[in-house]
Amino acid sequence: MGFSGHLVFARSNRPLLEAPVFDSVNEELKTAVRTWESRPGGWQTLRCDVGTWDDADLAALVGWSRAPACVADLSDSSLALVTGLDTTGLRWQAWLNLDIAARVLVEEPEDIDDQLLWLDSPEFHEAVRRKRVELDAEIPADAEGAVAWAAAAGVPVTPQTGRIEELLRSHETFAEDLFSALLDELGFPRAAQPSPQA
Template sequence: MGFSGQYVFGRSERPLLEAPVFDAIRPPWGDGACELWPRPGGWQTLQLRAEQWGSEELAALVEWTGAPACFAAIFDSDVADVVGLCPDGREWQTVLGLEIAAEMGIGQLDTHDTHDTLELLGTPEYAQACAARQAELEEAVPACARAAIAWASAAGVATAAQQSAIEAVLRAHEVFVEEGFIALIDALGFPPAVDPDEESEE
């Protein structure tokens, strides 16, 4: 079984887990969150196992931090629905794990209705439907990449990422899709994560 939950990326001078939106999952009331290695500039990544964490919670986090943020809703380490938001309300979305997302018929960019899926499994019709869904997701990649780059620029990233590099990340087939989310943050030009133990030894 892979990981199912959320990765949340945001900036704050205080620990991101102090945001009120995390009250229900923050110890001692819950144990559904852990902090990954931080990045310079106050950028932090949280791994959550919240039953529900979506666009409303992202908006609350952005309001609390006053900075852009994004999150990935991950299913079994196979597929991630990524949403980013700026304080001015600009939003972007993308899907990681396009091939499996197409097969599962999930992802906010997928507009097809799927009926009697179990009966269609393994049939030429099902394969054609999956190919059509994946083609739609692939077609959306350039626009998603541009929106992600604009979001990173609004977040203060000094050097704009190459669109081709972002598109490559969005089309990548990672064994663990959460690694694809981290790769996306890296490719957008955010400073690399730092091991807190190594930082304290310096």
């Protein structure tokens, strides 16, 4: 079983867990929030188990840190939806492990009696193919959004949009690895040590 939860990436001179956004998390659940990776310049990633992070928390974190932040919503380590937000309110999103995302995002017809038969049908595979094409068409805009977000974060190098597109089309066993690679490609300082596998 892989990790399901959130990887929260933001910059602060203080531990991210001190952000007011985590004040509402009860003490028992706070043990499910821990440092996952640290990068030079105050960039930190927290690993939050399911139930400790809400979509609205990203804006609150950006307001507190006064810096762009992003979060990867992971499902069983196999895919992730990354959402970034800068201090002006501009958002971007991108899927990691697109083939798996396409399978998950395909809507099941209402008249299906047996889900296993549907998942093995030519109609399902065609629906996945169409969804994959649809997601692939969004990649250039997703990559541009990510590069603009990194620029707003003040990264010292200019990321190559083509490299970001290539990464968004790639596949890794662990979506966490793709998330770290995305931050590397966007020009954020690299982590001193490899992140622990979730």
